[in-house]
Amino acid sequence: MECITDQSRPALARGARLSNDKQTGEPMLLFPEGVVHLSTTAHAILQQCDGQATVSSILSALTGEFDADPAVLREDILECLSHLQGRKLVVIT
Amino acid sequence: MNYRPYLLLAELTHRCPLHCPYCSNPSSYPGGDELSTADWRRVIGEAAEIGVLHAGFSGGEPLQRSDLNELVSAARDAGLYSNLITSAIGLSQSRAEELKKAGLDCVQISFQADEPSLADRIAGATAHARKLEAARMVSKLGFPLTINVVLHRANIGRLEHLIGLAEELSAERLELANTQYYGWAYRNRGLLLPTREQITQADRIAQTAKARLAGKMEILFVTPDYYSERPKPCMNGWGRRFMTVNPIGDVLPCPTASEIRGLAFDNVRTRSLSWIWNESESFNRFRGTEWMPEPCRGCEFREVDFGGCRCQAALITGQPGVTDPACSLSPYREKLVAFVQSCQQPQAPDPALESALNAVAFRQNPLDAP
Numbered sequence: 509m510e511c512i513t514d515q516s517r518p519a520l521a522r523g524a525r526l527s528n529d530k531q532t533g534e535p536m537l538l539f540p541e542g543v544v545h546l547s548t549t550a551h552a553i554l555q556q557c558d559g560q561a562t563v564s565s566i567l568s569a570l571t572g573e574f575d576a577d578p579a580v581l582r583e584d585i586l587e588c589l590s591h592l593q594g595r596k597l598v599v600i601t
Numbered sequence: 602m603n604y605r606p607y608l609l610l611a612e613l614t615h616r617c618p619l620h621c622p623y624c625s626n627p628s629s630y631p632g633g634d635e636l637s638t639a640d641w642r643r644v645i646g647e648a649a650e651i652g653v654l655h656a657g658f659s660g661g662e663p664l665q666r667s668d669l670n671e672l673v674s675a676a677r678d679a680g681l682y683s684n685l686i687t688s689a690i691g692l693s694q695s696r697a698e699e700l701k702k703a704g705l706d707c708v709q710i711s712f713q714a715d716e717p718s719l720a721d722r723i724a725g726a727t728a729h730a731r732k733l734e735a736a737r738m739v740s741k742l743g744f745p746l747t748i749n750v751v752l753h754r755a756n757i758g759r760l761e762h763l764i765g766l767a768e769e770l771s772a773e774r775l776e777l778a779n780t781q782y783y784g785w786a787y788r789n790r791g792l793l794l795p796t797r798e799q800i801t802q803a804d805r806i807a808q809t810a811k812a813r814l815a816g817k818m819e820i821l822f823v824t825p826d827y828y829s830e831r832p833k834p835c836m837n838g839w840g841r842r843f844m845t846v847n848p849i850g851d852v853l854p855c856p857t858a859s860e861i862r863g864l865a866f867d868n869v870r871t872r873s874l875s876w877i878w879n880e881s882e883s884f885n886r887f888r889g890t891e892w893m894p895e896p897c898r899g900c901e902f903r904e905v906d907f908g909g910c911r912c913q914a915a916l917i918t919g920q921p922g923v924t925d926p927a928c929s930l931s932p933y934r935e936k937l938v939a940f941v942q943s944c945q946q947p948q949a950p951d952p953a954l955e956s957a958l959n960a961v962a963f964r965q966n967p968l969d970a971p
Contacts, residue, residue, distance in 0.1 A: 509816045523707045523745030523773070527680060531605070531652050538682040540707040540745050540774065543607070543654055596773070596819065 510600045512563065512589050514582075517601045519559030524597045526554055539597055549574065550588050559601040563589070604888065605652040606878055609681075610845040610856055611641065613669070614661040615967045618690040620725030621713065622961035623751050623793055624785040626661065627859050630967040633849035638668040640869060642675045644846055647874040649679035653844075656681040661848065664691035670703045677704030684709060686749075689735035690728055697735075701742055708739045709747040709776075714755075715762040723755060725963040736770045747774040752803065753793035755958060760803050764810045768818060775818055777807055779825035783857035783912055789961045794944045800828050827941050831902070832909025832925035839887035839911060844878065852877045854884050860912040861921045887911050887922070894923060896930045 512518065520526070524539045535551035537544045546554065552573060556566040567585055571578050592598040615630050636644070645656060656676045663669055664687055676683040685700065689710045697708075712732060714720035720729035740746050748767045750756070756763070760777070767775040779800070782790045795803070807822035814820060826833045836843045836855045845853040851866040852874065853859065858866070864886065867877045878884055886892065890903050897908040908914075909925020917926045918933045926937040 521745075522743055525682065525706060527654075527682070529654070530649060530680060536654075538654060538706070540682075540684060540709075540747060541655075543682075594816075596816070 509593060512586055512593065512600060514562065514564040514567075516563050516589075517559055517561065518557040518563065518566075518589050518593075518598050519601050520554065520557055521597050521599045526551070537592075537597060544592075544595075544597070549584055553585055553588050554592075554598075557589075557598060604841050604878070606648070606844045607653060607842050608655045608657065608844075609645070609648040609653045610657045610659055610843070611644070611663075611672070612659050612661065612845060612847045612856065613641070613663045613666045613672070614848050616665045617660060617662040617688065617964070617966060618665075618726055619662070619688050619711075619713075619728060620963035620965065621723060621751070622725075622785055622789045622963050623723075623753050623780045624964040625781050625783040625857055626964065627784050627857070628788050628962075628964075631847065631849050631851065631859065635666075635848045636846075636850045636869070638671055640850060641668070641672050644850075644869050644874060645672065645675045645681065646679050647869075648844075649681055651875050651878055654682060655684065657684045657686050659686040662688050662690060664688075664696070670699050673700055673705045674703040682706050687711070688724075688728065689732045689739075690726070692735045692739070694738055697738060697742055697744075701744065705744070707745045707747065709749050710736050710739070711749045711751070712763070712766065713750070715759050715766040719756065719759070722958055733770070736772075740771050745773045746770065747776060748772040749776040749778060751778055751780050752795070753780045754795045754799070755793075757795045757799050757803050760806045761810075764806070764814075764820070768814070772818060774821070776821045776823070777803075778821070778823045781857075782825075782827070783860055783916070785962065785964045787860075787916055790940075791944065792961050794825065794827060794941070796945050797828060797941075800824060826910075826913075826925075826927040827937060829927055830929040832906050832913075832927040834906045835910035835913075835925075836907075838889075838904075838907040840878070840884040841888070841907075844874075844884075846874075852881070852883075854887070855910075855912060857912045858883070861915045864921065892922060896928075896932075897924050900930070 527538050529536050535546045567582050589598050673683050683705050684707050686709045713723040717729040721727050750763050780786050780793050811820045840854045845856045850869040866883050867881045897903050909927055911921045914923050914925050915921035924931040926933040
């Protein structure tokens with residue numbers, strides 16, 4: 509599996525689709541046979557994963573939005589993407 | 602405990618071009634007309650309102666319904682993730698493209714074997730070559746592809762080749778599901794149940810392939826609970842996460858629940874899905890743990906396996922409300938063990954296959970199918 513770096517361009521795997529749970533209003537990622545409920549941060553990260561944007565550009569886009577420490581946010585992004593890559597829900601293009 | 606349906610299995614029709622003897626459709630079909638397009642659209646909308654996230658379009662063969670596109674579209678509009686569970690017979694390129702456009706999310710294609718003549722004999726139809734073609738086309742259109750193979754005595758010896766086939770077709774997911782003995786499969790179970798040795802060997806092959814293909818293709822190997830000490834957590838609990846609507850509109854807590862004689866099911870033509878989920882006798886009958894007899898009632902696993910499968914208890918003991926005989930603690934365990942013992946004659950693969958395929962009851966279609 510390809511390691512995710514600042515230059516990686518992540519995208520949702522085919523069949524994975526962002527949606528909102530009508531019951532709770534919370535964001536989620538739907539895929540064949542399953543669902544992952546997402547935190548606000550994870551949702552914001554995945555919304556940027558279009559296969560074009562690099563991890564570092566996702567980081568700069570979200571740093572403003574969340575008013576967060578970039579070093580911490582970078583770790584969050586890498587951890588979130590690696591976890592979902594392990595579950596085959598995110599791919600590196 | 603909270604009860605919320607996450608998955609709606611929409612069995613659109615019992616009509617099917619295949620005649621697989623392991624089918625878990627009921628071997629006596631319920632009488633009545635199939636639901637109309639308008640009925641299904643309403644059901645799909647109501648399902649989304651009560652919490653459903655996934656809709657599985659199944660059957661029979663869902664492609665036999667000419668309104669499938671419209672129903673997929675309704676699922677998409679309702680925010681549901683849709684899966685087409687198909688034999689692939691009838692899945693032309695143009696039909697697949699239309700389904701894609703309507704918002705279909707993923708496709709699951711069944712295969713009977715890796716090798717055409719065996720596959721077609723099991724299916725009771727000329728199907729294998731068309732399935733291969735459809736699987737390649739589906740992938741090319743960008744659908745995630747799941748290959749599902751129901752395993753039994755006649756094909757379990759081909760497991761390595763079956764895994765190879767799924768790799769060759771670039772499937773994202775391979776379900777190697779040992780036959781569940783309900784409906785037609787129950788009727789044929791003496792001919793379908795693999796020997797213990799076959800299961801052990803298949804499990805080894807599946808685990809090795811799982812490790813080898815990790816990160817590339819997900820492999821699910823479901824062992825038959827006839828060989829297990831603990832029952833399966835059927836439906837993750839009765840009326841807890843799952844609902845089936847059958848072709849005539851009866852709503853079932855599990856796809857094979859019509860095996861339970863004496864349990865009446867409410868119909869979407871006369872009741873809302875919400876009422877049926879929350880209030881109906883059928884959905885509440887085995888919900889939670891209150892209904893449980895001993896040894897389930899006092900068992901530490903009662904909320905792990907939920908007492909196993911009600912349909913299996915009904916089929917094997919005649920009583921749906923007792924512990925599933927797949928549990929080693931069941932007072933009726935002996936019935937299952939005796940049956941399993943009777944299936945252990947060591948047979949060379951070929952004679953076993955021949956005798957099985959000569960004697961099984963191939964699945965028939967409903968006589969009154971429109």
